[in-house]
Amino acid sequence: MMSHSHSNIEQSILKAEAICQSAGVKLTAKRKNVLIILLHSEVPLSAYDLAEEYRGHFKESLPAMSVYRMLDFLTQENLAHKLTSTNKYIGCSHITCDHQHEIPQFLICDKCQNVSEIGVKKDIIKALNQSVKRVNFSLSSQQLELHGMCEACQSIKNKKQAKKN
Ligand SMILES: [Zn+2]
Numbered sequence: 001m002m003s004h005s006h007s008n009i010e011q012s013i014l015k016a017e018a019i020c021q022s023a024g025v026k027l028t029a030k031r032k033n034v035l036i037i038l039l040h041s042e043v044p045l046s047a048y049d050l051a052e053e054y055r056g057h058f059k060e061s062l063p064a065m066s067v068y069r070m071l072d073f074l075t076q077e078n079l080a081h082k083l084t085s086t087n088k089y090i091g092c093s094h095i096t097c098d099h100q101h102e103i104p105q106f107l108i109c110d111k112c113q114n115v116s117e118i119g120v121k122k123d124i125i126k127a128l129n130q131s132v133k134r135v136n137f138s139l140s141s142q143q144l145e146l147h148g149m150c151e152a153c154q155s156i157k158n159k160k161q162a163k164k165n
Pocket residue numbers: 078081091092093094095101104117
């Protein structure tokens with residue numbers, strides 16, 4: 001995954017403010033700081049990691065409850081996402097995009113923890129929903145989380161193998 005550059009983060013924050021304004025909700029200073037931390041991070045963060053980072057960056061400690069509330073807010077507005085398979089959070093990588101936020105599909109590298117966020121095509125989701133409906137299953141989330149190895153980690157692995165030979 002490409003890491004976010006600083007200008008991207010600034011743009012994302014500006015866009016996040018606009019998104020919240022048009023949704024009639026407020027991106028308070030603390031919520032914004034939490035989002036900044038998530039966007040800066042190369043890897044998904046647990047609520048605990050986030051509280052630690054917050055204390056380090058902003059010299060203020062947040063009660064766990066308020067960390068969770070802020071994360072709930074950010075995920076509700078699609079500015080951040082919760083990876084249920086790892087119980088960690090990441091900033092949305094499509095904040096500055098103009099397209100509608102689709103149901104996210106996450107490619108999670110189990111080696112370096114990097115996460116790529118991809119939108120799933122509508123007809124794939126539709127087909128998925130149909131097969132789920134066929135067995136009368138009720139989905140609580142449509143988010144897809146796929147685990148594997150990212151491109152960078154694969155090439156490291158390949159190089160190591162080449163050395164061995
Ligand atoms: Zn997203």
